[in-house]
Amino acid sequence: MKERKLDNNKARFSLSKEDIIKLKQNDNKGLISLVKDNLTNSNSLVFILEHLGHLPSNFDYSWLVSLTTHDNENVRLLAVKNLAKQASVSNIELLSRILADDKSSMVKREAVSAIGRMRATVAIPYLIKALADEDPKIVCQAIRGLLVFKGDKIVDKSLKKLKNHENELVRNIVSKEFFAKRKNKLPELRHTETYHFLENVVVNGDVRDVLKFVPDESIHLTFTSPPYYNARDYSIYPSYEKYLRFLEEVFRETFRITKEGRFLIVNTSPVIIPRISRAHSSKRYPIPFDLHYYLVNMGWEFIDDIIWEKPEYSVKNRIGGFQQHRKPLAYKPNSITEYLMVYRKKTDRLIDWNIHQYDSNIVEESKVKDGFETTNVWKIAPKSDKIHSAIFPVDLCKRVIEYYSFKGDIVFDPFAGSGTLGRTAKSLDRKFFLTEKEVKYFEYMKTLQSKDKQTKGDVTKFFTLEQFKNSLQ
Numbered sequence: 001m002k003e004r005k006l007d008n009n010k011a012r013f014s015l016s017k018e019d020i021i022k023l024k025q026n027d028n029k030g031l032i033s034l035v036k037d038n039l040t041n042s043n044s045l046v047f048i049l050e051h052l053g054h055l056p057s058n059f060d061y062s063w064l065v066s067l068t069t070h071d072n073e074n075v076r077l078l079a080v081k082n083l084a085k086q087a088s089v090s091n092i093e094l095l096s097r098i099l100a101d102d103k104s105s106m107v108k109r110e111a112v113s114a115i116g117r118m119r120a121t122v123a124i125p126y127l128i129k130a131l132a133d134e135d136p137k138i139v140c141q142a143i144r145g146l147l148v149f150k151g152d153k154i155v156d157k158s159l160k161k162l163k164n165h166e167n168e169l170v171r172n173i174v175s176k177e178f179f180a181k182r183k184n185k186l187p188e189l190r191h192t193e194t195y196h197f198l199e200n201v202v203v204n205g206d207v208r209d210v211l212k213f214v215p216d217e218s219i220h221l222t223f224t225s226p227p228y229y230n231a232r233d234y235s236i237y238p239s240y241e242k243y244l245r246f247l248e249e250v251f252r253e254t255f256r257i258t259k260e261g262r263f264l265i266v267n268t269s270p271v272i273i274p275r276i277s278r279a280h281s282s283k284r285y286p287i288p289f290d291l292h293y294y295l296v297n298m299g300w301e302f303i304d305d306i307i308w309e310k311p312e313y314s315v316k317n318r319i320g321g322f323q324q325h326r327k328p329l330a331y332k333p334n335s336i337t338e339y340l341m342v343y344r345k346k347t348d349r350l351i352d353w354n355i356h357q358y359d360s361n362i363v364e365e366s367k368v369k370d371g372f373e374t375t376n377v378w379k380i381a382p383k384s385d386k387i388h389s390a391i392f393p394v395d396l397c398k399r400v401i402e403y404y405s406f407k408g409d410i411v412f413d414p415f416a417g418s419g420t421l422g423r424t425a426k427s428l429d430r431k432f433f434l435t436e437k438e439v440k441y442f443e444y445m446k447t448l449q450s451k452d453k454q455t456k457g458d459v460t461k462f463f464t465l466e467q468f469k470n471s472l473q
């Protein structure tokens with residue numbers, strides 16, 4: 001690519017990379033005159049600047065300064081990049097002017113990075129100023145520069161203020177650096193392992209409180225059906241926005257406790273909040289679609305949308321009116337589907353890496369038997385229950401567990417309800433960790449679990465939050 005660009009300019013410029021390296025090593029004069037001759041030829045300037053590489057200690061940087069105001073954005077950017085190699089505080093005013101005035105955010109980013117590279121206390125006020133920039137990448141670069149001085153009161157205070165910054169990357173860095181949850185000194189885990197104190201445990205409590213005590217990267221798979229906004233009695237939220245924010249909090253923590261490259265599967269569907277009178281209309285909330293935005297933003301990578309199709313609709317008939325009048329626009333089909341949205345914790349590693357973490361006999365034993373579903377439409381009958389109004393059918397849990405985990409893995413349901421996922425996991429030689437807020441469902445789980453065969457060493461532990469905390473010590 002570059003060679004071709006040069007060919008185009010051959011009449012004026014025909015130096016190679018090697019020539020530039022030689023010029024740089026001999027003295028600066030040759031280089032300076034070459035730059036002067038090519039001031040109007042941006043391609044050539046870019047070529048020179050790109051190939052300066054490591055600069056000798058006696059290198060004269062002064063000629064780079066004039067290029068920081070060049071018309072061409074790439075020339076300016078590379079000039080700043082090369083100036084940064086000097087790591088000299090004498091450039092600080094120049095770089096801060098560039099940061100304040102340059103039109104290009106790429107050049108500005110390079111300038112803040114150059115200030116950071118100085119690793120000098122005089123740079124602190126300039127970096128703190130950059131924290132207010134509207135470009136989150138500039139803010140991140142400034143944070144990076146400031147973290148060198150972590151522990152300095154002013155630096156820490158300025159960074160902590162970004163705790164609620166509107167950009168998620170900024171928030172993540174700050175919360176990781178300053179607000180990370182207390183970590184017990186825990187043994188290093190292999191990818192295939194989890195902590196004994198999480199195995200086959202049900203905790204009665206708000207999942208957000210419980211997860212504070214669950215270590216990073218300890219869960220292999222999460223499958224859950226969150227409360228349906230305000231469509232059922234157990235789910236009363238002040239607003240839809242607050243409901244989504246609540247789920248965001250839960251799935252952010254779920255992200256933290258999930259092992260690298262492992263899966264989260266969320267079962268939801270749009271819900272209807274009925275109208276308050278004939279003068280008003282009912283409102284439909286597209287939960288899976290709205291939640292998706294939050295999930296991908298926090299680092300869950302979207303993998304699949306699976307449709308769970310039921311033989312017939314189970315909520316109030318919506319098509320009745322239309323069946324009679326047949327007037328367009330008032331068509332309201334009865335929904336017989338829900339979504340299983342499949343996400344993977346973002347990683348550069350391929351799925352093969354995850355699989356290779358397991359012993360070959362586990363992989364062999366976990367292979368999915370013939371008769372598996374080949375499409376993304378899963379036809380499964382719903383399950384009704386006298387105590388809990390929205391429980392998972394066992395077949396649904398079975399598929400998810402078999403397709404997305406290995407034997408011996410630990411699966412998690414933050415909204416356990418009657419605990420279907422846990423019991424199914426156990427029957428498939430997996431372990432489980434469940435949380436459920438309501439005492440009545442927690443107690444219900446106990447009765448269901450006691451009907452199950454509780455083999456030695458495989459007994460389910462039912463804990464209050466306090467008991468769970470104590471179990472960690």
Ligand SMILES: C[S@@+](CC[C@H](N)C(=O)[O-])C[C@H]1O[C@@H](n2cnc3c(N)ncnc32)[C@H](O)[C@@H]1O
Pocket residue numbers: 205206207208224225226227228234388390391392414415416417418419420421435436437438441
């Ligand atoms: C849709 S149900 C899940 C039913 C479950 N899949 C089953 O098979 O029984 C959602 C459950 O989440 C529980 N829940 C709601 N908010 C919670 C919270 N903050 N922490 C823990 N559980 C919560 C509700 O009490 C309800 O039992």
